[in-house]
Amino acid sequence: MSKVVGILGGGQLGLMMILEGRKLGVKFLVHDEDPQAPALGASDGRYIGDSWMELVNRSDIVTFEFEHVNPSAIKMAEEDGKLRPGSLTIRLKQDKIIEKSFLRDNGFPTPSFMIINNVEDVNRAIRRFGRVVFKVPRGAYDGKGQYYVMNDDDANRVPREFPLLAEEFVDIHREVSVILVRSSDGHVLTYPVTENHHHNGILLYSISPARIDDETANNARELAIGLANTLDYVGVLTVEFFVTRNGEVLINEFAPRVHNSGHWTLMGAAVSQFENHIRAILGMPIGPTELLKPSAIVNMLGVPYGDDLIRRVLMIPGTSVWWYGKTKVKPRRKMGHVNIIANNMDELGRRINEVLGVVYGNEISRYIPPWDAVESNDSRHALTTINSS
Amino acid sequence: MSKVVGILGGGQLGLMMILEGRKLGVKFLVHDEDPQAPALGASDGRYIGDSWMELVNRSDIVTFEFEHVNPSAIKMAEEDGKLRPGSLTIRLKQDKIIEKSFLRDNGFPTPSFMIINNVEDVNRAIRRFGRVVFKVPRGAYDGKGQYYVMNDDDANRVPREFPLLAEEFVDIHREVSVILVRSSDGHVLTYPVTENHHHNGILLYSISPARIDDETANNARELAIGLANTLDYVGVLTVEFFVTRNGEVLINEFAPRVHNSGHWTLMGAAVSQFENHIRAILGMPIGPTELLKPSAIVNMLGVPYGDDLIRRVLMIPGTSVWWYGKTKVKPRRKMGHVNIIANNMDELGRRINEVLGVVYGNEISRYIPPWDAVESNDSRHALTTINSS
Numbered sequence: 001m002s003k004v005v006g007i008l009g010g011g012q013l014g015l016m017m018i019l020e021g022r023k024l025g026v027k028f029l030v031h032d033e034d035p036q037a038p039a040l041g042a043s044d045g046r047y048i049g050d051s052w053m054e055l056v057n058r059s060d061i062v063t064f065e066f067e068h069v070n071p072s073a074i075k076m077a078e079e080d081g082k083l084r085p086g087s088l089t090i091r092l093k094q095d096k097i098i099e100k101s102f103l104r105d106n107g108f109p110t111p112s113f114m115i116i117n118n119v120e121d122v123n124r125a126i127r128r129f130g131r132v133v134f135k136v137p138r139g140a141y142d143g144k145g146q147y148y149v150m151n152d153d154d155a156n157r158v159p160r161e162f163p164l165l166a167e168e169f170v171d172i173h174r175e176v177s178v179i180l181v182r183s184s185d186g187h188v189l190t191y192p193v194t195e196n197h198h199h200n201g202i203l204l205y206s207i208s209p210a211r212i213d214d215e216t217a218n219n220a221r222e223l224a225i226g227l228a229n230t231l232d233y234v235g236v237l238t239v240e241f242f243v244t245r246n247g248e249v250l251i252n253e254f255a256p257r258v259h260n261s262g263h264w265t266l267m268g269a270a271v272s273q274f275e276n277h278i279r280a281i282l283g284m285p286i287g288p289t290e291l292l293k294p295s296a297i298v299n300m301l302g303v304p305y306g307d308d309l310i311r312r313v314l315m316i317p318g319t320s321v322w323w324y325g326k327t328k329v330k331p332r333r334k335m336g337h338v339n340i341i342a343n344n345m346d347e348l349g350r351r352i353n354e355v356l357g358v359v360y361g362n363e364i365s366r367y368i369p370p371w372d373a374v375e376s377n378d379s380r381h382a383l384t385t386i387n388s389s
Numbered sequence: 390m391s392k393v394v395g396i397l398g399g400g401q402l403g404l405m406m407i408l409e410g411r412k413l414g415v416k417f418l419v420h421d422e423d424p425q426a427p428a429l430g431a432s433d434g435r436y437i438g439d440s441w442m443e444l445v446n447r448s449d450i451v452t453f454e455f456e457h458v459n460p461s462a463i464k465m466a467e468e469d470g471k472l473r474p475g476s477l478t479i480r481l482k483q484d485k486i487i488e489k490s491f492l493r494d495n496g497f498p499t500p501s502f503m504i505i506n507n508v509e510d511v512n513r514a515i516r517r518f519g520r521v522v523f524k525v526p527r528g529a530y531d532g533k534g535q536y537y538v539m540n541d542d543d544a545n546r547v548p549r550e551f552p553l554l555a556e557e558f559v560d561i562h563r564e565v566s567v568i569l570v571r572s573s574d575g576h577v578l579t580y581p582v583t584e585n586h587h588h589n590g591i592l593l594y595s596i597s598p599a600r601i602d603d604e605t606a607n608n609a610r611e612l613a614i615g616l617a618n619t620l621d622y623v624g625v626l627t628v629e630f631f632v633t634r635n636g637e638v639l640i641n642e643f644a645p646r647v648h649n650s651g652h653w654t655l656m657g658a659a660v661s662q663f664e665n666h667i668r669a670i671l672g673m674p675i676g677p678t679e680l681l682k683p684s685a686i687v688n689m690l691g692v693p694y695g696d697d698l699i700r701r702v703l704m705i706p707g708t709s710v711w712w713y714g715k716t717k718v719k720p721r722r723k724m725g726h727v728n729i730i731a732n733n734m735d736e737l738g739r740r741i742n743e744v745l746g747v748v749y750g751n752e753i754s755r756y757i758p759p760w761d762a763v764e765s766n767d768s769r770h771a772l773t774t775i776n777s778s
Contacts, residue, residue: 002694002714019408022431023655025694025712025725042411044430270656270682270730271709285703288730292681293659305391305414314674320660323391323414336414341659341677 143201532590
């Protein structure tokens, strides 16, 4: 009998798991609160609203495409022995203070940090680190809930809601990520290191291989493998790093799932991160993760579907398009991405620029405004992040 | 608005069109007589039995994954201006005599042939060619309906049902195919030439690039391009060739669709034959067809699904599995295929042998018996084909 995989969360990551995993003879069930979620339409069974219990019961293995899913569903799937990866990673990801403390306590290098419980701690962090990033520990993602204090004037912008995480601001040479897959018998394969570029705090494009030296790349890969082993992880794990100007490799955070920065594997690797995730959680052997050609992705954020847009992107050599089929367009929303391959890194860079030109023209900040421009509730606090490069 | 593609035929080729084409933001409707057809389950709309008219009405573009589909559906789709490729290719494929005559009349090299209308013609063909392949012109495929006369004793095995096509038996060095895609504005890209190996008349495995010299490969590619232009073709076209022992390149037949021998493009090319077919029929620019690594496929014919089978295949480095999810196993039936990549042709050959060993063990002819062993109606006539290599 072919296996049934239940996916908690129906976003584009779930959609790509289905389209890449079905070849293995797997059936997919999807749960999402939102009946318009893109993965539901590609699934073999849709579970909306409170019906997650039924999904868990009918699945052989349960996974998730987003770490903030219904905790009761996670608990039930784990008690039934069906959850891959395990709930430890989800508990760590609920709170940035817990995540960072776990990394430090297990000997992984991170930027220096402090836990901030009151206004005095805010000032103490500024005195200690000089330049500080304050982070809301819960519910922050894609640059949301981050406050950069680069000088004394910025200090009063830090929200008076505690606790906060205060991190030393590090001078970043590159932001990179390692996507790896770990099988149920502990075998690990890493994809080549990927270099990530953000706009207003959200991933805009990624390039693989990252333009860093081999020693730094191996260092990042080894740290990622070490973390996967520490977590006794099964499936695809993403580890994001800062490579500092003085050559340090620091873990910024991890994601217990397939990741936007690994979408290049859909075109530039023989087995994508999505297929490998499904193989690993089903206890199957994992497949080749080598890069076949220099690869990149460009996110299509906040842009509406258009036949002409797709056509103009595909006119650029070496491209393909993934359109997620979301019903509503919103600024910053991930509507799709472009895969790009090229014969060398220079050609890849030119193609990335061409794609950016076609997708955004000269108006990138209209499609990808800072958080404070789209979320009025946050506008008192949010700053444009300056980590974008 | 994203486009709606209607597929006539719900087999594995339709399934792969959907899984590879949905990324472009396309919705897929599928028609098949059989409610268990594998592509139906992956579609956005299922049309069973007589409901093809509704599918044509609701589709922007209609294509087919099998050339013997409902002629009324083809006619209606063409009259509505929605059919890609056009019906000419389907008309040519209804009858091997018409197909061969078209090729000859348009100057394409084929094995010499005669049209056989009576018993005297049978003897005349044997006198003229020596060794002859007699073919039933309609409803023959995968080695069915072919009768090899290699000596006088074989002559009485030729069915007394006329007309028949009689072809000179050629000494074959290699059987190869060219998969190409032609866009609506006449731009053509060919995938590298693929080498095909049969067992009892049905494709068992394919290797790309084919092990033939560059001149022969270019010759085949040019002939395929010429045929696509002659047909004013839009979409993926497959042309099958015999490369003879004296270096001639002869067209055996063509298929107006994606093809089993092009399944290696799912793993070994950046854009698969399926994605390129969908791009072309939607009037979008077509994508890169180069081979990224030496690639192969092995068909899984007549074998039942097994977790252990899939696991043992995936243990072989460089493999992936496509399982089609057909409900019923039959001898010779295409149940799935294995994709393989390797670093060089020797390694590829070893991996093909390992996959064959895992899938079939020592019992390949139990899973892939000759036609006469599975189709009692044909047992009077059918011979095991001897073109297998």
